[in-house]
Amino acid sequence: MTQDLEMKDRSTPSNSVSTPVPSTLHHLKEIASLIETGSYSKEVRRIARAVRLTIQLRRKLTASIISSFLDHVLTPGSEAHAKLSAYLPKEDDHEMEVDAATSAIQATSAIQTPAKHLLPELEIYSYLLVLLFLIDQKRYNEAKACSSASVAWLKNVNRRTVDVIASRLYFYYSYSYELTGDLAEIRGNLLALHRIATLRHDELGQETLLNLLLRNYLHYNLYDQAEKLRSKAPRFEAHSNQQFCRYLFYLGKIRTIQLEYTDAKESLLQAARKAPVAARGFRIQCNKWAVIVRLLLGEIPERTVFMQKGMENALRPYFELTNAVRIGDLELFRNIADKFATTFNADGTHNLIVRLRHNVIRTGLRNISISYSRISLADVARKLRLNSASPVADAESIVSKAIRDGAIDATLDHANGWMVSKETGDIYSTNEPQLAFNSRIAFCLNMHNEAVRALRFPPNTHKEKESAEKRRERQQQEQELAKHIAEEDDDDF
DSSP states (O other), X not given: OHHHHHHHHHHSOTTOTTOHHHHHHHHHHHHHHHHHHXXXXXXXXXXXXXXXXXXXXXXGOOHXXXXXXXXXXXXXXXXXXXHHHHHSOOOOHHHXXXXXXXXXXXXXXXXXXOOOOOXXXXXXXXXXXXXXXXXXXXXXXXXXXXXXXXXXXXXXXXXXXXXXXXXXXXHHHHHHHHHTTOGGGGHHHHHHHHHHHXXXXXXXXXXXXXXXXXXXXXXXXXXXXXXXXXXXXXXXXXXXXXXXXHHHHHHHHHHHHTTOHHHHHHXXXXXXXXXXXXXXXXXXXXXXXXXXXXXXXXXXOOHHHHTSTTTTTTTHHXXXXXXXXXXXXXXXXXXXXXXXXXXXXXXXXXXXXXXXXXXXXXXXXXXXHHXXXXXXXXXXXXXXXXXXXXXXXXXXXXXXXXXXXXXSOEEEETTTTEEEEOOOOOGGGXXXXXXXXXXXXXXXXXXXXXXXXXXXXOTTTTTSOOOHHHHHHHHHHHHHHHHHHHHOOGGGO
16 A cells, blocks of 8 residues: 555656646746846845845755756856755765656756856855855855855856845855854954945945954954954944844944943843844843843833743843842842853853943842841841951942942941931932933834834936836835844844
8 A cells, every 4th residue: 555655656747736746847947037127126125025035935945946046047067057956965876766857857957058248246145045045054164165265256247136145145155154263263353344345335245244243253252352353343324124133233242241230221222122022132141231220220021021022931040130220139139140151151141241230239238228227237238148357348349439439328327337318208209200201202202203213215216107007016025024023033033
């Protein structure tokens, strides 16, 4: 019975509708024709659309499909064809049986049709396709070789229609080296590529390469060099929302290390808001850093921050840390820092958590000041759980500094060893409510201004009316773009 089923399965024609190979190959050929049209008409939006469609087909790519596609767009026997085919693994017997009819048809068409002049866009797109396949198959050494060859080839090509594909190749070039732990090797090459992109006025390439360089520096904790590069690099209007989100995230990390917590908070929260919903890993990282920064500012994040869909488990250590800071319990803070030390080290936030110890002590001291009108320094040391050689002297020093900084409204009686709290006044008689409303209004106005600046209008809208065919094409592209953003995998982040 099993043999009969196998015979029936093998007798099924290879061009059946249910076979996924011709379907995916057909889509790739359509993408190639779209790139060809965009190259001849110099329409970058068509190239960008082709890249978006490729990302949707990424999970369906196999060695046989890519090999057939290379035979279709590249001249068999050419240098590019031989080089890219060498990166692909050999097909097994099952794939050869499935693709037998397809290969025969392609061979016949290749004999009948003369080879076309190869466009640079199609050749570099072939590199991107092979590189995506190698990374997904975890063949990282071959991916490094393929990405290095593509980047070396890109240095000699100066076409605006190549910029969109080139920016993707730059990202996967850095990503392949990062996966093998060799990120420091390509730093000089990335700087050279950024200089070339600047001279060619390739703004999308500059944007991508600047983020890759910042990621490279931050990976090795070179924050000063990252800030020097960021401050001197040319800035312009963002072309890619993804790249702008990454830039805001890296800027927030740099500002945090430089103790500029207010600017860091704004950048990190903006990056988390602008990131696509599917980029869950990126949004988790933004929220982790934003929580630490808000705690360092003396703020307590809302519970809803930790209860976002799909982030509860990842943000659990930071939720417990926030609870310890809110209570002002130094012993609980130490236990949580020790319990989740591995997680904090992996996230790169352990050094920031060490800074939080002072905030925990100050919060606990503020709670004591509110609860007691007069309390001895020995009791303050006991409630703060200061386990030092001279806890009373440490408590006296901490209270003195808190009074000087304005954290608590109290006086210190050195003769009797007491902390005397002043009576709490009406907060609405101060300027604090006004400052709170002012900060909220400024936040809303800033968000409105960013939304207005982010509006995009088709060129020459006021000069010519849009035909029905162009309108349908534009609406189709907008639907594809919206679907791509909604379903986009977060591996790019």
